[in-house]
Amino acid sequence: MANLLKRISNRYLRIQIGRTPQQNLFYGFLTYILVGSFLLSLPFLQKTSPSILDNIFIATSAVSTTGLVTISVFDTYNMGGQFIVMLLFQIGGIGYLTFTTFMLLSTTRRITRWHKSILSSEFTLPVTIKIKDFLKSVILFTLIMEIIGTILFFIAFKMNGMATGEALWNALFHSISAFCTAGFSLFNSGFTEYVDDGFINFIISFLAICGSLGFIVVTDFVLWFKNKKHKLSFTTKIILVGFLILLSFGFSFFYFFEPTVASLDGASRSYAAFFQAMTAMTTVGFNTVDFGAFAMPMLVATVFLMYIGASPSGTAGGMKITTLTAVLAIMKSRLRGSKRITFFGRKIPFERLYIATSSFIFYTSIIFLGVFILTFTEGFNLESIIFEVASALGTVGLSMGITGDLSSIGKIVIILLMFIGRLGVLTFGLAIWSKQASKEGEETYLEDDIAV
Amino acid sequence: MANLLKRISNRYLRIQIGRTPQQNLFYGFLTYILVGSFLLSLPFLQKTSPSILDNIFIATSAVSTTGLVTISVFDTYNMGGQFIVMLLFQIGGIGYLTFTTFMLLSTTRRITRWHKSILSSEFTLPVTIKIKDFLKSVILFTLIMEIIGTILFFIAFKMNGMATGEALWNALFHSISAFCTAGFSLFNSGFTEYVDDGFINFIISFLAICGSLGFIVVTDFVLWFKNKKHKLSFTTKIILVGFLILLSFGFSFFYFFEPTVASLDGASRSYAAFFQAMTAMTTVGFNTVDFGAFAMPMLVATVFLMYIGASPSGTAGGMKITTLTAVLAIMKSRLRGSKRITFFGRKIPFERLYIATSSFIFYTSIIFLGVFILTFTEGFNLESIIFEVASALGTVGLSMGITGDLSSIGKIVIILLMFIGRLGVLTFGLAIWSKQASKEGEETYLEDDIAV
Ligand SMILES: [K+]
Ligand SMILES: [K+]
Numbered sequence: 001m002a003n004l005l006k007r008i009s010n011r012y013l014r015i016q017i018g019r020t021p022q023q024n025l026f027y028g029f030l031t032y033i034l035v036g037s038f039l040l041s042l043p044f045l046q047k048t049s050p051s052i053l054d055n056i057f058i059a060t061s062a063v064s065t066t067g068l069v070t071i072s073v074f075d076t077y078n079m080g081g082q083f084i085v086m087l088l089f090q091i092g093g094i095g096y097l098t099f100t101t102f103m104l105l106s107t108t109r110r111i112t113r114w115h116k117s118i119l120s121s122e123f124t125l126p127v128t129i130k131i132k133d134f135l136k137s138v139i140l141f142t143l144i145m146e147i148i149g150t151i152l153f154f155i156a157f158k159m160n161g162m163a164t165g166e167a168l169w170n171a172l173f174h175s176i177s178a179f180c181t182a183g184f185s186l187f188n189s190g191f192t193e194y195v196d197d198g199f200i201n202f203i204i205s206f207l208a209i210c211g212s213l214g215f216i217v218v219t220d221f222v223l224w225f226k227n228k229k230h231k232l233s234f235t236t237k238i239i240l241v242g243f244l245i246l247l248s249f250g251f252s253f254f255y256f257f258e259p260t261v262a263s264l265d266g267a268s269r270s271y272a273a274f275f276q277a278m279t280a281m282t283t284v285g286f287n288t289v290d291f292g293a294f295a296m297p298m299l300v301a302t303v304f305l306m307y308i309g310a311s312p313s314g315t316a317g318g319m320k321i322t323t324l325t326a327v328l329a330i331m332k333s334r335l336r337g338s339k340r341i342t343f344f345g346r347k348i349p350f351e352r353l354y355i356a357t358s359s360f361i362f363y364t365s366i367i368f369l370g371v372f373i374l375t376f377t378e379g380f381n382l383e384s385i386i387f388e389v390a391s392a393l394g395t396v397g398l399s400m401g402i403t404g405d406l407s408s409i410g411k412i413v414i415i416l417l418m419f420i421g422r423l424g425v426l427t428f429g430l431a432i433w434s435k436q437a438s439k440e441g442e443e444t445y446l447e448d449d450i451a452v
Numbered sequence: 453m454a455n456l457l458k459r460i461s462n463r464y465l466r467i468q469i470g471r472t473p474q475q476n477l478f479y480g481f482l483t484y485i486l487v488g489s490f491l492l493s494l495p496f497l498q499k500t501s502p503s504i505l506d507n508i509f510i511a512t513s514a515v516s517t518t519g520l521v522t523i524s525v526f527d528t529y530n531m532g533g534q535f536i537v538m539l540l541f542q543i544g545g546i547g548y549l550t551f552t553t554f555m556l557l558s559t560t561r562r563i564t565r566w567h568k569s570i571l572s573s574e575f576t577l578p579v580t581i582k583i584k585d586f587l588k589s590v591i592l593f594t595l596i597m598e599i600i601g602t603i604l605f606f607i608a609f610k611m612n613g614m615a616t617g618e619a620l621w622n623a624l625f626h627s628i629s630a631f632c633t634a635g636f637s638l639f640n641s642g643f644t645e646y647v648d649d650g651f652i653n654f655i656i657s658f659l660a661i662c663g664s665l666g667f668i669v670v671t672d673f674v675l676w677f678k679n680k681k682h683k684l685s686f687t688t689k690i691i692l693v694g695f696l697i698l699l700s701f702g703f704s705f706f707y708f709f710e711p712t713v714a715s716l717d718g719a720s721r722s723y724a725a726f727f728q729a730m731t732a733m734t735t736v737g738f739n740t741v742d743f744g745a746f747a748m749p750m751l752v753a754t755v756f757l758m759y760i761g762a763s764p765s766g767t768a769g770g771m772k773i774t775t776l777t778a779v780l781a782i783m784k785s786r787l788r789g790s791k792r793i794t795f796f797g798r799k800i801p802f803e804r805l806y807i808a809t810s811s812f813i814f815y816t817s818i819i820f821l822g823v824f825i826l827t828f829t830e831g832f833n834l835e836s837i838i839f840e841v842a843s844a845l846g847t848v849g850l851s852m853g854i855t856g857d858l859s860s861i862g863k864i865v866i867i868l869l870m871f872i873g874r875l876g877v878l879t880f881g882l883a884i885w886s887k888q889a890s891k892e893g894e895e896t897y898l899e900d901d902i903a904v
Contacts, residue, residue, distance in 0.1 A: 257828070296827040296834060304820065327813055334810040334878065350802075357809040358786040361779055364816055368756065375748040376709070382748060383834045426786065 025427060028095070029419065032063045036088045045081035053411055060415045062088035064422035065096065065315060067183025067285040067397025068388075070404050070411060074186045079169070085184060086173050093180025093315050094142055096422065097214060098135050138215045142179065145210055149175030152203045159199070178207035181315045183285025183397035195288040196268040201275050208284035212309075212316035213239065234346065235322070242321035243281070243310060250277025250305050258298040260289050280305035283316040285397025291387070292401040299383050299400070306394040307363070317395030317421050319363045326356030355426065362425040367393060370417050377409040378402070392417035393425075477879060480547070481871065484515045488540045497533035505863055512867045514540035516874035517548065517767060519635025519737040519849025520840075522856050522863060526638045531621070537636060538625050545632025545767050548874065549666060550590050590667045594631065601627030601659045608651050630659035633767045635737025635849035647740040648720040653727050660736035664761075664768035665691065686798065687774070694773035695733070695762060702729025702757050710750040712741050732757035735768040737849025743839070744853040751835050751852070758846040759815070769847030769873050771815045778808030807878065814877040819845055822869050829861040830854070844869035845877075 036059030039045065041052060050058075050071050057070050062085050073085055153171035162170065170186055177184045185191065194200040210218050220236040232240075254261050255273035264272050275288050280302050291302065309318015329348050333341040341348050370389040371382075378385060384400040391398045392414045406414065420428045488511030491497065493504060502510075502523050509522045514537050525537055605623035614622065622638055629636045637643065646652040662670050672688040684692075706713050707725035716724050727740050732754045743754065761770015781800050785793040793800050822841040823834075830837060836852040843850045844866045858866065872880045 297824065300820075300824045300827050304824075330806075330810055331813060331817075334806070334814075354782075354786070357813070358782055360813060361783060361809070362786075365783075368752075372749065372752045372756075375752050381833065382838075386834075 025423060029063055029092075029423060032088065032091055032095075033059050033419070036063060036084065039084045040077065040081060045077055045084060047078050047081075048076050050076050053408060057411055057415055058085060059088060060418050061397070062182065062184065063092040064317075064395050064418040065089050065092045065180050065182040066317075066392060066395040066418045066421070067177075067185075068392060068399055068403050068414060068418065069184070070406065072188050073184060074188060082173065082186065086176055089180050089182035089184055090176050092422070093176070093182060093211070094139060097142060097180075097211070097315050098138050141215050141219070145207065146175050146179050149179055149203060149207045152199075156197070156199050156203060160194075160197070174204075175207060178204045178284055178286070179211040179315075181208055181211050181282055181284040181317075181395075183279075183283075185286060191286050191288045192290065195264070195272055195275075198267060198271060201271045201288070204284065204286055205275065205278050208278065208282040208286075209243075212282035212284070213243070214315070238325055239310075239321050242325060246281055246305065246308060246321070247274075247277055250281060250301065253277075253301050254298060257295070259295055260293050276302070277305065280396060280398065281308070281310050281316075281318075283309050283318055283394055283396040285391070285395075287398060290401075291398055292384075294400075296383065299387060302398070303386060303390045306390045306396045306398065307367075309394050309396075317393070319359055319394075323356045323359045326353055327360055329353075330357065359424075359426055363393070366417070366420065366425060370413060373413055374410055377407050377413070380405075388414065389417060393421040395421045478875060481515055481544075481875060484540065484543055484547075485511050485871070488515060488536065491536045492529065492533060497529055497536060499530050499533075500528050502528050505860060509863055509867055510537060511540060512870050513849070514634065514636065515544040516769075516847050516870040517541050517544045517632050517634040518769075518844060518847040518870045518873070519629075519637075520844060520851060520855050520866065520870065521636070522858065524640050525636060526640060534625065534638065538628055541632050541634035541636055542628050544874070545628070545634060545663070546591060546594055549594060549632075549663070549767050550587050593667050593671070597659065597662055598627050598631050601631055601655060604655045605652075608649070608655060611651070612646075612649070626656075627659060630656045630736055630738070631663040631767075633660055633663050633734055633736040633769075633847075635731075635735075637738060643738050643740045644742065647716065647724055647727075650719060650723060653723045653740070656736065656738055657727065657730050660730065660734040660738075661695075664734035664736070665695070666767065690777055691762075691773050694777060698733055698757060698760060698773070699726075699729055702733060702753065705729075705753050706750060709747070711747055712745050728754070729757065732848060732850065733760070733762050733768075733770075735761050735770055735846055735848040737843070737847075739850060742853075743850055744836075746852075748835065751839060754850070755838060755842045758842045758848045758850065759819075761846050761848075769845070771811055771846075775808045775811045778805055779812055781805075782809065811876075811878055815845070818869070818872065818877060822865060825865055826862055829859050829865070832857075840866065841869060845873040847873045 033056070037052070037056045040050075040055040040059055043049070054070050054076075057068075058073065058076075060066075061068050073082060077085065150168075150171045153175050154167050157167035157170055158164070173184075173186055176182070187193070191200065191204070213221075216233075217236050217239050220233055221240065223230045224232045251273050254276050255269065256262070258273070258276075261269060261272045261276070272289050275286075276291075278284070279286055283306065291299070294302070307319060308324050309320055310316035326348055329341050330353060341353060367386075367389055370393065371386055374380075374385045374389065375382070380402050384402045387398070387400050388402055388406075390396070395418060403414070485508070489504070489508045492502075492507040492511055495501070506522050506528075509520075510525065510528075512518075513520050525534060529537065602620075602623045605627050606619050609619035609622055610616070625636075625638055628634070639645070643652065643656070665673075668685075669688050669691050672685055673692065675682045676684050703725050706728050707721065708714070710725070710728075713721060713724045713728065724741050727738075728743075730736070731738055735758065743751070746754070759771060760776050761772055762768035778800055781793050782805060793805060819838075819841055822845065823838055826832075826837045826841065827834070832854050836854045839850070839852050840854055840858075842848070847870060855866070
């Protein structure tokens with residue numbers, strides 16, 4: 001028996017060694033989803049009896065930090081089950097945050113000199129830092145942020161008259177959910193009750209923005225904020241500027257053109273406009289107003305914001321701001337008729353552009369395909385379907401309210417989209433189709449890259 | 453007076469010389485649209501009194517060979533006015549056909565060796581041919597096809613019991629309209645009456661496919677068909693194979709999944725499925741069934757077909773099959789993790805990919821922007837708006853029936869989209885923003901290229 005187990009585990013190890021990093025990520029996420037689905041299927045963690053498909057849906061939604069739900073988490077699972085859901089999006093969030101941070105650093109030499117500059121000169125971490133220590137600081141960063149979030153949430157919930165135990169549990173759950181941009185809530189109507197609560201609006205926005213921007217951008221910004229002599233890296237600047245522009249764009253549109261927001265009074269109107277733009281961009285997916293009641297132009301604008309998403313260094317989904325900037329750079333250079341592709345005076349290397357354009361093409365194609373399939377299987381109007389697909393692929397979790405009424409095929413499509421969205425369209429493709437397992441040992445190479 | 457005119461015309465010539473080819477095309481189309489709008493505004497060419505905006509709309513739709521109409525051409529203009537409309541889409545069609553053929557040949561040395569091979573070895577035209585003679589043969593090709601079309605249409609209309617004079621006028625008008633993929637019709641209900649008329653279905657399809665594939669592909673194919681020793685050029689192969697695949701895809705979907713098509717009997721069902729796929733792809737824009745009654749999945753499929761369009765060497769609009777192949781090549785190579793981007797074993801040069809990806813990005817962005825603006829100004833459902841925008845930018849001319857009910861701003865947006873669609877998104881961008889007028893004299897260079 002022990003022998004058998006050993007042989008199986010050896011076999012597993014051997015398979016794992018032959019895998020590309022993309023395949024490892026693929027199987028890693030898949031394993032968490034399967035284990036999560038199994039746990040959520042255990043009757044003693046449930047209040048009601050959800051279908052297996054719904055359990056898989058919730059597990060995928062949690063691991064992918066999307067937050068779309070076909071059933072109410074609060075009504076379906078007891079506190080144990082809710083804890084499992086929380087664990088899943090915590091793992092998904094940390095897993096993705098460390099992965100994106102790692103990639104941002106490790107792609108340094110292999111992909112661009114653009115990133116390299118961060119590590120070697122502009123970025124303050126000593127070049128000799130070990131990758132393991134580095135990942136430890138990312139996890140530490142996550143935990144500190146989540147503890148701060150829990151404390152703030154606890155105060156806010158207490159101020160709203162919640163009982164201590166309930167407030168504590170809700171504070172922990174929503175703090176992790178916000179920082180991991182998971183968007184899972186124990187309130188069946190989301191945060192619509194708190195649309196005029198400036199403190200709660202602030203807590204969620206703070207956590208979600210920090211989470212979606214990620215460790216590198218946040219620490220870089222904090223260092224610059226504390227000491228103006230510290231120079232922001234080019235990547236950080238691009239991400240921050242892009243984020244601010246898109247956020248302002250979203251805020252203005254929601255503030256001026258969305259009737260459901262415009263009908264609110266005073267500060268609430270600003271809160272609501274800011275929150276809805278923030279939630280689409282950071283892909284946290286909480287909402288304080290009902291997107292199902294939105295007017296058509298704002299639905300299209302929200303789809304755009306979800307489509308772009310935020311930073312490539314955090315927990316956010318979407319096509320990423322950096323892809324957008326590369327795409328803009330191509331457009332600009334093309335129109336100027338110049339062959340060198342530059343952005344803010346810096347030449348963008350071919351590999352970066354290649355990745356950006358393929359991301360754009362894949363992302364757009366998958367959205368199109370997803371919408372096409374759902375128009376066959378679902379009876380909802382087109383805007384609900386496009387919204388749902390963009391939300392799932394961007395791991396945003398906003399919905400016009402159709403998630404619970406999806407057909408089984410519809411649920412499976414959304415599960416696939418959330419999974420693809422979390423892995424990233426390119427990573428997903430590479431995990432499935434790439435035949436050349438990294439013979440040169442990519443990981444060794446990358447570790448070299450960092451540990452020099 | 454004569455002196456003044458001479459000075460003005462000199463001035464005009466001087467301006468024109470300083471222009472890039474893109475700017476010449478831009479101003480050329482603009483001039484035709486303005487002259488056309490003026491002529492259509494003349495009361496003695498009208499039956500009723502359309503607004504100036506509607507006249508501009510019709511002129512733009514004709515010159516761009518789109519075929520979207522805010523008013524009925526037959527009910528609004530008398531035969532003189534109808535003749536002007538026909539003249540405008542004939543000019544637009546020939547202008548574009550010669551331009552695309554010219555570009556396909558002339559970009560040879562400058563952009564890719566891929567095209568060069570057509571001219572220098574595979575393509576049967578002697579390399580010493582003069583560009584002027586070449587354009588003459590394109591125009592001759594157009595006229596011959598249109599005469600054949602007129603004769604066939606005349607027979608068909610006579611068989612349907614039309615009076616001789618009426619049949620002749622309708623035959624000429626619809627023959628030119630079909631070959632130039634203009635989609636203008638003198639029948640207010642389009643060709644819905646002829647849904648079960650195999651002969652008329654054949655005539656339109658034949659003309660539209662030849663027109664949309666263009667001179668080079670058609671002649672290349674005819675030579676190969678006559679003499680199997682003649683080898684098809686790579687470009688021709690790509691375009692034909694792509695066209696057939698997309699057409700089969702479209703046909704199957706319409707045949708099996710579209711209720712309005714499936715409800716037809718026997719041959720009519722095949723005719724209707726083929727015709728609707730053909731009309732979207734060749735961008736001719738005639739229809740034999742009502743797209744306004746289509747089910748959602750087929751609307752999405754039609755948008756996809758209109759989005760792609762057909763060949764870059766003919767009169768069709770859309771993003772072009774060649775762009776699609778380049779985009780597919782990028783996706784494939786990316787997934788395989790290979791750096792060389794190949795298609796059917798041929799390496800696609802960087803410049804070609806750069807143009808294809810920028811086209812894709814621009815095209816997608818403009819559709820998104822157009823839809824976004826129209827959701828503000830129009831009250832129609834989202835699918836009607838997306839359909840209308842894709843149809844206008846692809847110069848297809850199909851509609852779910854909202855064109856006549858567009859607001860003034862909506863009409864202006866559609867006018868702009870048709871104009872941009874006809875020029876090509878890149879050409880349009882380059883005409884507007886390109887600062888570097890071709891100092892080296894692009895045309896001289898190109899002539900050199902051909903006349904060697
Ligand atoms: K989310
Ligand atoms: K057309």
